[in-house]
Each structure stands twice: as structure tokens, then as C-alpha cells.
Amino acid sequence: MKSIIWTIAGSDSGGGAGIAADIKAIESFGGHACTIITALTAQNSMGVEAINAVTIEVLESQFAALESDMPAKVIKIGLLANIQQVEFVAAKLAHFKANWPLPPLVVYDPVAVASSGETLTEDDIIPTLKNTLLPLVDVITPNTQETQILTGHYLIGPSAVRDASEAFFNLGVGAAVIKGGHWDYPQGYCVDYCAVPGQEYWLGNEKIIAPHNHGTGCSYASSMAACLGLGYPLKDAFILAKAYINQGLKVSVRIGQGIGPVAHKGFPHDLADFPTVIEAGSWLGKELELEPWDRPVVAEFSPSETQQLGLYAVVDNCDWLKLCLENGIKTVQLRIKNSDTPNLAEQIQTAVALGQQFQARVYINDHWQLAIEHGAYGVHLGQEDLDTADLVAIKAAGLKLGLSTHGFYEMLRAHNYQPSYLAFGAIYPTTTKDMTGQIQGLEKLKHFVPLMKAYPTVAIGGIDLIRAPEVAATGVGSVAVVRAITEAADPLQAISQLQQAIKV
Ligand SMILES: Cc1ncc(COP(=O)(O)OP(=O)(O)O)c(N)n1
Ligand SMILES: Cc1ncsc1CCOP(=O)(O)O
Numbered sequence: 001m002k003s004i005i006w007t008i009a010g011s012d013s014g015g016g017a018g019i020a021a022d023i024k025a026i027e028s029f030g031g032h033a034c035t036i037i038t039a040l041t042a043q044n045s046m047g048v049e050a051i052n053a054v055t056i057e058v059l060e061s062q063f064a065a066l067e068s069d070m071p072a073k074v075i076k077i078g079l080l081a082n083i084q085q086v087e088f089v090a091a092k093l094a095h096f097k098a099n100w101p102l103p104p105l106v107v108y109d110p111v112a113v114a115s116s117g118e119t120l121t122e123d124d125i126i127p128t129l130k131n132t133l134l135p136l137v138d139v140i141t142p143n144t145q146e147t148q149i150l151t152g153h154y155l156i157g158p159s160a161v162r163d164a165s166e167a168f169f170n171l172g173v174g175a176a177v178i179k180g181g182h183w184d185y186p187q188g189y190c191v192d193y194c195a196v197p198g199q200e201y202w203l204g205n206e207k208i209i210a211p212h213n214h215g216t217g218c219s220y221a222s223s224m225a226a227c228l229g230l231g232y233p234l235k236d237a238f239i240l241a242k243a244y245i246n247q248g249l250k251v252s253v254r255i256g257q258g259i260g261p262v263a264h265k266g267f268p269h270d271l272a273d274f275p276t277v278i279e280a281g282s283w284l285g286k287e288l289e290l291e292p293w294d295r296p297v298v299a300e301f302s303p304s305e306t307q308q309l310g311l312y313a314v315v316d317n318c319d320w321l322k323l324c325l326e327n328g329i330k331t332v333q334l335r336i337k338n339s340d341t342p343n344l345a346e347q348i349q350t351a352v353a354l355g356q357q358f359q360a361r362v363y364i365n366d367h368w369q370l371a372i373e374h375g376a377y378g379v380h381l382g383q384e385d386l387d388t389a390d391l392v393a394i395k396a397a398g399l400k401l402g403l404s405t406h407g408f409y410e411m412l413r414a415h416n417y418q419p420s421y422l423a424f425g426a427i428y429p430t431t432t433k434d435m436t437g438q439i440q441g442l443e444k445l446k447h448f449v450p451l452m453k454a455y456p457t458v459a460i461g462g463i464d465l466i467r468a469p470e471v472a473a474t475g476v477g478s479v480a481v482v483r484a485i486t487e488a489a490d491p492l493q494a495i496s497q498l499q500q501a502i503k504v
């Protein structure tokens with residue numbers, strides 16, 4: 001079933017912002033948009049002529065109609081035209097959060113000032129917003145000006161952005177997404193910030209010079225709301241919203257005599273529209289004073305000799321490794337999770353020798369120092385290893401590098417390193433490893449594979465003989481399995497059947 005997203009916002013008679021933008025963005029991501037209209041604005045591409053706030057009775061009737069039949073997974077809020085509306089909406093949200101079996105997430109785009117410059121709300125609305133609404137907000141998506149109005153922080157640099165997000169947390173907001181479209185820092189770049197207490201994400205891309213950008217704020221917040229409704233983690237919703245806006249800005253056109261609307265072009269599919277995940281150690285990271293600034297981002301690892309790594313067996317000892325190689329598997333990983341395994345170094349040495357003997361690609365999981373020491377073909381690392389492994393040494397030793405990713409954010413982070421292959425997981429639930437909250441599903445895999453078509457790609461997690469054909473049909477170059485081989489009644493037959501099943 002489609003996820004239901006309510007948008008509580010004003011209508012824009014010009015069709016570029018507010019409710020119109022929200023519906024288009026939500027539907028682009030496959031959500032179902034329901035509307036609660038707070039004001040009928042009279043505006044066009046030249047500006048706002050009138051704001052006709054609806055009465056509380058009209059607001060109430062819209063809430064009542066939806067609440068009884070179509071409860072929301074996510075509620076996105078845009079224009080609230082006066083203090084009474086803020087108080088009324090806040091009371092409703094408090095009620096939903098306390099009483100609904102599945103409390104809705106609340107995304108608030110604090111539309112304080114229209115892009116055309118006209119004030120859309122009453123001047124004295126701010127204290128009421130802070131006291132009643134913000135404590136109920138899970139994600140706030142202000143621009144520079146709105147951040148300044150709500151927090152008092154003038155965004156002159158990265159530390160001020162952090163201070164502003166802290167100020168939002170102190171007001172009871174769960175997560176702050178501060179949009180950098182209006183600040184030119186670093187010069188020529190557009191940098192966006194997303195934070196929850198204790199964790200921050202920075203995204204950047206070259207500024208897109210697009211005069212027709214009406215409705216970008218509404219569309220950004222609605223995209224985030226839709227992605228959260230689809231169950232994407234915040235950092236992935238952040239990436240996708242940014243890509244959606246970039247995509248729309250690049251093809252926006254004049255409609256009317258003034259500023260045209262950002263275009264709505266569906267789920268973003270072109271890597272060129274996706275922002276860069278800003279790493280500490282990259283030049284953008286240094287500009288933003290991200291720590292640790294002295295850990296360089298090492299890129300361009302030894303490329304794979306093939307895009308199609310085929311059936312990929314992930315095993316925890318050399319007996320299994322040998323059996324897989326003897327039965328024709330050309331990509332195998334030695335994954336020994338216990339670092340105290342007494343003969344770890346010998347096993348790695350044996351695995352490397354077996355790989356050479358069978359002219360196969362043998363990757364060593366985690367133990368990159370021993371992999372270098374024993375001249376392994378490659379290493380497979382996880383996202384957390386990117387913060388600790390000596391990538392300079394791995395690259396210098398000529399080892400191939402495979403990287404795990406779980407979602408859009410991690411995929412784009414891994415892309416910064418230009419590894420030898422990218423793995424996407426877990427595609428299905430698995431008992432081999434705790435992947436709680438990280439199950440991607442086939443639909444996301446269908447997005448990942450074409451976006452990362454420059455790399456050999458691997459799908460892992462819960463794949464068996466039945467699922468292997470649908471996984472292979474996504475175009476992924478390799479299917480990695482543990483239990484489908486190691487727990488098969490007849491492992492040799494399983495290997496042969498899996499090899500057949502992934503031929504598309
Ligand atoms: C092919 C492949 N993909 C993903 C993983 C998972 O690696 P990682 O994230 O490092 O987790 P652990 O395997 O170390 O638990 C993998 N091993 N192989
Ligand atoms: C190591 C790993 N990383 C993501 S899922 C997974 C385990 C895959 O095991 P299985 O094929 O048995 O589901």
C-alpha cells in the first residue's frame with residue numbers, strides 16, 4: 001500500500017509552490033499526498049498578491065475528514081498563516097503523537113518568508129512556533145534566513161550551522177536539515193547540513209545557477225517527507241531530496257513573466273544530480289573544518305578486471321573456500337569475524353595461495369593488514385572501516401577494495417573512494433548477521449545498480465536459489481551468498497544451481 005503523507009500548507013494559485021509543489025514531490029517518490037489547506041494565496045510568478053488564511057473551522061473539517069479514514073505516516077507542514085493556526089495544528093499533532101497506534105513523523109518547512117521576499121505570516125508568530133509547534137517536529141528544513149529567524153544564529157560558517165542545529169534541538173526538534181541554497185560557502189558551492197544529536201551529515205555540489213527556482217523549499221521538505229514515509233533513513237531521505245531538487249533546477253523553465261517553478265521529474269536516476277557526501281579530509285571537508293581533517297580521502301583503487309563478479313561465496317574458513325574454488329566460483333571472500341582465531345594469519349595465507357592456484361578473486365574481509373602482508377588479491381571493508389583502515393597502504397600495495405553500502409548515503413560515500421566494487425545489502429532479511437534497520441529490498445537495489453553502473457556491483461543478504469533470479473534481473477553484476485551454500489543440504493548442487501540461476 002502507498003504511504004500516506006499529509007501536507008498542511010497554503011495553495012499557490014500560480015501552481016509553483018505550496019500544496020501544488022508538495023503533491024508533485026510526494027507523488028514523484030510514490031507516496032499518496034493528502035492536503036490540509038491553511039491559506040489560499042493569490043500569487044503568480046511575479047509575487048504574492050494576497051494571503052487568505054482559512055478559518056479554524058475549515059482547517060478542523062479537513063483534519064477530521066482525513067483522520068477518520070486516512071491517517072498519515074508523515075505529516076509535512078508548510079505555511080501556517082497565523083498564531084491561531086499554529087496553536088491548532090500543534091494541538092492536533094500532540095494528539096496524534098499521543099494517541100495514534102503508529103504516531104506520525106512531522107516534517108516542518110518553516111515558511112517564514114516567500115522566495116519572492118513577501119512575508120507570508122504574522123510577525124509575532126515566532127514565539128508561538130517555538131513554544132508549541134517545534135517540540136513536536138521530528139525534522140525541520142529551514143533555509144538560512146528561516147534558521148536565523150528561529151534560532152538567532154547568523155550562518156557565517158560551519159560552526160554557526162552547528163550552533164543553529166543545537167538551538168533547534170534545544171527547542172525540542174529531533175533533526176535539523178539546514179539548506180545552504182542561500183549561502184555561498186565555499187564560494188560557488190551549495191552545501192546542505194543534516195544533524196541529529198551526536199551525528200551530522202554534509203552534502204555539497206556546485207551551485208546550480210537556475211533563475212526558475214520557485215517552490216524549491218516546499219519540494220525539498222515534501223521529498224524528505226515522502227522518503228521518510230517510504231521508510232528510508234534520514235540520511236537517505238536527505239540525499240534523495242537534494243538530488244530531486246538538483247534534477248528539477250537543471251530543467252526548470254520560465255512559466256509566466258517572473259520566476260518559474262522548480263521542475264518535478266520523478267525519482268532521481270542520474271548520478272550527476274546527486275550531491276557529494278562531504279568527507280572530512282576532502283577539500284570541501286577541510287573548507288568546512290570537519291574532523292579529522294588530516295585523514296585523506298584515497299580514491300581510484302585498482303579497478304576490477306571484470307564488471308561481472310558472478311556468484312560470490314562468502315565463507316569463514318579455507319575448507320569452504322577451497323570447495324567453492326574447486327567448483328568453479330571465481331569470486332570468494334574469507335570472512336573470519338573473530339580476530340582471536342589462533343591460525344588467522346595462516347588461513348589468510350592459505351586463502352591467498354588458493355586464489356592464485358585457481359586464478360580466482362579472493363577477498364579478505366576486515367583483516368587488511370594481514371591481507372597486505374600476504375599479498376592478497378583484495379580486501380572487503382565496511383563503512384566503519386573507512387574511518388580506521390590505512391587506505392593509503394591498501395592502495396599502495398595494489399590490493400583491490402570492495403566496500404559495503406547500506407542505502408543511498410553510504411553508496412555515495414563509498415563512491416568518493418572509487419573502490420574496485422560496491423556491495424549493496426542486506427537485500428533481504430538474513431540470520432547470518434544482524435542487519436536490523438538495514439534491509440534494502442529489491443526496489444532500492446533497482447535504483448542502486450544503474451546509479452553505480454561505473455562499478456562492478458554486488459548484492460548480498462538473504463539471497464537463496466529462489467531469490468537469486470530476481471536479484472540478477474536488476475542487472476547487478478554479482479550475487480553474494482553465505483548460507484545458500486554453507487547451509488545447503490548438497491553444497492555442490494547448490495553452487496551449480498546458483499550459477500545457473502544468476503544467468504540472465
Ligand atoms: C560482498 C560483501 N558485501 C558486504 C559484506 C559486509 O561487509 P562488512 O560491512 O564489512 O561487514 P562484515 O562482513 O565484516 O560483518 C561482505 N562481507 N561481503
Ligand atoms: C555479511 C553480510 N553483509 C550483509 S548481509 C550479510 C550476510 C549474508 O549472509 P546470507 O547470504 O547467509 O544471508
Ligand SMILES: [Mg+2]
Nearest residue numbers: 365366381382
Ligand atoms: Mg567487515
